[in-house]
Amino acid sequence: MSMDYTYIEQLLERYFAAETTREEEHILREFFAQADVPSGLKAYAPMFRAETRLSSACLDESFDERLLALTGGEHVLARRITLRQRLRPMLRVAAMVAVVAAIGSALEHAAGNGADGKGAPAQTAAAVDSDYELFEPAPLNKRSAEAIATADTIQLLR
Numbered sequence: 001m002s003m004d005y006t007y008i009e010q011l012l013e014r015y016f017a018a019e020t021t022r023e024e025e026h027i028l029r030e031f032f033a034q035a036d037v038p039s040g041l042k043a044y045a046p047m048f049r050a051e052t053r054l055s056s057a058c059l060d061e062s063f064d065e066r067l068l069a070l071t072g073g074e075h076v077l078a079r080r081i082t083l084r085q086r087l088r089p090m091l092r093v094a095a096m097v098a099v100v101a102a103i104g105s106a107l108e109h110a111a112g113n114g115a116d117g118k119g120a121p122a123q124t125a126a127a128v129d130s131d132y133e134l135f136e137p138a139p140l141n142k143r144s145a146e147a148i149a150t151a152d153t154i155q156l157l158r
């Protein structure tokens with residue numbers, strides 16, 4: 001007796017394309033749960049039989065208590081974390097960056113690498129003059145003064 005299983009084959013195609021409804025999947029599970037599945041469709045029977053076994057398996061109400069008894073632990077609720085606690089590590093990093101930037105800026109200023117950006121000190125001419133002592137030559141003797149005066153005169157005549 002050869003039956004036409006085109007509907008089951010169409011359901012299988014739709015099942016593997018993820019287009020079946022729950023009712024159609026239930027029809028497939030019931031079909032493959034039968035003892036006399038056609039030889040062309042027997043390859044799918046173990047998959048649907050396993051799905052049937054797995055869908056009926058679920059955890060009962062006492063599972064948590066049994067697991068806690070085996071592990072010796074106590075029931076712990078999830079802890080709520082506030083926004084401040086979540087941001088605390090980032091705020092610490094930001095504070096460290098600010099401290100390092102302030103120290104770097106102070107060291108740069110102390111080294112004299114100032115505002116012009118070229119590494120040269122940003123000082124005014126008056127500040128530069130006050131950093132150096134003026135050189136006062138020793139008083140000239142009479143002969144040296146006459147030589148310098150003669151050189152200046154020759155220079156003027158040219």
